[in-house]
Amino acid sequence: MSDRLSHFTLPPQWSTMRTAAKLEKTTGREIIHLEKGDYGSSEFKPPGEAVEALIASLKQGYVRYSPGSGIWELREELAKEMAARGRPTVPEEIIVTPGAKFGIAATLLLLLDDGDEVIMPDPGYPPDEFWARYLRAQIKHVRFRDPRNIDTEHLESIISAKTKLVILNTPQRPNGQLIENTAEIAAILSRHPHVYIASDEIFSKIVYEPFKHKSLANYEEIRDRTIVIDTFSKAYVMTGLRIGWVTAPVSLAEKYDILLQNSFTNVSTIIQEAALAALRAGEEYHGKLLRNLTRKRNLAYNILTGSKALTVDNAQGSFYLFPRLPEGLGDKECVNHLLEHGVAVVPGSAFGPAGAGSVRLTFTLEDEKLIEGLEIMVSVIDRLAGR
Structure with missing residues (x-):
């Protein structure tokens, strides 16, 4: 082994x-x-439209390969979704993945080498740590001032020349709290242009009044280094269908495409059709x-x-x-x-x-x-x- x-x-x-x-x-x-x-x-x-689209696409024979990065219509709709959240996006920046977990794995596989440092929250999401350890990266945990605010002084103190990636998730797993001081975090990360940011936002559409989700990708000063990972699992009750997406700058999205086409080829075409219908289901x-x-x-x-x-x-x-x-x-x-x-x-x-x-x-x-x-x-x- x-x-x-x-x-x-x-x-x-x-x-x-x-x-x-x-x-x-x-x-x-x-x-x-x-x-x-x-x-x-x-x-x-799931939305009724998604169920109907899945059945219809299967009956119509959508059982062949599709582009590794996702069918174009779905990438177009996801680009509109990201733009509506405040992150201007073109379809070429969207990569469709078999769930958010693969998006996390792909991000770490693309960015980390032996000895690179990765910063992640504690508590956080265990697969982040699994892939970092698998890649023999060095893990640093950033503290929280309170459940809703990263200790930004601590964050800045642990960034070094070897730091390659910062991972954050909001709304947070496991505690269900939003990270509220995103502007402070963005200001710090803007001073470290060698560091990428992975923003895990799988609960971005499950936020309760009066609270609002704010993505790190919305900050222009770090947008070209910020990767957003999201999924249809939570927002559309499609956990077992295994479909998510990554939003990344075009130069990086092309690298995801290489990794994806040499691993799972493409997300099931009929599931992509269901996801497209879900996005169009309305509020x-x-x-x-x-x-x-x-x-x-x-x-x-x-x-x-x-x-x-x-x-x-x-x-x-x-x-x-x-x-x-x-x-x-x-x-x-x-x-x-x-x-x-x-x-x-x-x-x-x-x-x-x-x-x-x-x-x-x-x-x-x-x-x-x-x-x-x-x-x-x-x-x-x-x-x-x-x-």
Whole structure:
């Protein structure tokens, strides 16, 4: 086995999912799955137009190869989408990928060599760290002043001549908070023209009132070095279809195309047709999606704030909450106790050392199961804390 891969293990953030699935299979017990980063309720569906387009394109025989960077009509629509967000974009800057995760992998593969430094948040998204370690890059974690603001003094202090890439995600995984001080971050990065920026924005369209998403790619002074990674998974309830995109300057987009055509060739053509239809579905779809998510977010938040032991910030975006555990209760210990009571969540330490002492949960289940799971969680943790 390759030395680069031999020392890695399965991702820790999914260990709870594997354990919960094994418990269900071996004991027959039902587990309430708050750990999955997916839509758990059947009320969440892709746009009807996307489903119809997928079926129609399959019937019409769209089962051949398509251009590696994506069908032109989809790239045109995605360029319009990015321009509407404040990042002027031409179709040649769009690369269609099999999900955002591949976009992350491709970005690190294209930019990092042995010994290069990459800066990423803590807590953050574990695949960022996996690919950095696979490429034998040196990882530096940037601190937060608070859950919504990067410590910009710390960021500037850890940028060196070897720094090649800064990765940020907003709305954040795992805590559902927006990064608010993007202007400060852009000002610092503008002084370091050798550094690329990867902006992971997979929840960019799931932001709750009155908050607004602001992309680092909107800042002209760093736009030519900023790569935006996004997906149809979260905004259009298409997690299993595996389609996303990267927005990058043309010179870099051409390099993505080389990598993509020498790996997966192209995203399934019928799925690209579904994505194109989803983009054209209109704002009514997103309005309904956000209303449902807002209601479930508030339902979950209200139950958790009834705990005497937990503290939690309501999500500004995403479909995650990241409650903090009481002093002295470890996140892995808490996860194990909750599994014994039929509830699965993810330990915060799976997302980095700064996540220790919290747990991540998803609030997209049917109301009945969401309420049941959260009430069990509050009861168990309050009892463990002696509250």
